[in-house]
Amino acid sequence: MWPVADGVSGLENAIRRICREAEEAVDGGIRLLVLSDRGVDFQNVGVPMLLAVGAVHHHLRRVGKRMKASLICETGEARDVHQIACLIGFGASCVDPYLACMRPLRELIEKGSVDPDFGKGVFNYKNALENGLLKIMSKMGISLVSSYRGAQIFEAIGI
Numbered sequence: 001m002w003p004v005a006d007g008v009s010g011l012e013n014a015i016r017r018i019c020r021e022a023e024e025a026v027d028g029g030i031r032l033l034v035l036s037d038r039g040v041d042f043q044n045v046g047v048p049m050l051l052a053v054g055a056v057h058h059h060l061r062r063v064g065k066r067m068k069a070s071l072i073c074e075t076g077e078a079r080d081v082h083q084i085a086c087l088i089g090f091g092a093s094c095v096d097p098y099l100a101c102m103r104p105l106r107e108l109i110e111k112g113s114v115d116p117d118f119g120k121g122v123f124n125y126k127n128a129l130e131n132g133l134l135k136i137m138s139k140m141g142i143s144l145v146s147s148y149r150g151a152q153i154f155e156a157i158g159i
Contacts, residue, residue: 001037014047018061026065034075040096049075050086057091057112057150066091066150081132088133091150100125135142 001009022033035053037046053071060066073092078084084095085130105121108114114121133145140153 017053022056027067033069034072048065049077053092085136
């Protein structure tokens, strides 16, 4: 995050700060780095999660410390398979799409559009994401998430 008052130039400073903090954490023995966009408000702008993950991933690779830590994304931006696949492709080991499931699912239950069993809804959402990721990876001939993570092998179709 960075203060709204810093304007666009605040983004570059925020990315540098995040990368520096990630490297310091790894140097301090931390093995799970959590990148989160929680806490965004009217005074603080969140760094786009895909940009943050890619920046930290590449920074740690440049300094030879990437293999010492896993990147965990806690984001409200990711909601569908494509967005989660991009985060994994840019280096995330784990993605927690905290807004994707809870609020929208509750709204759909209240409208009567889906099964009223919240646990079943969460299970179905998780299952759909897993199947979607498997489909994306299989089209590229990849069978393991560890082979997809950080590989940045994306295809543009229909351009």
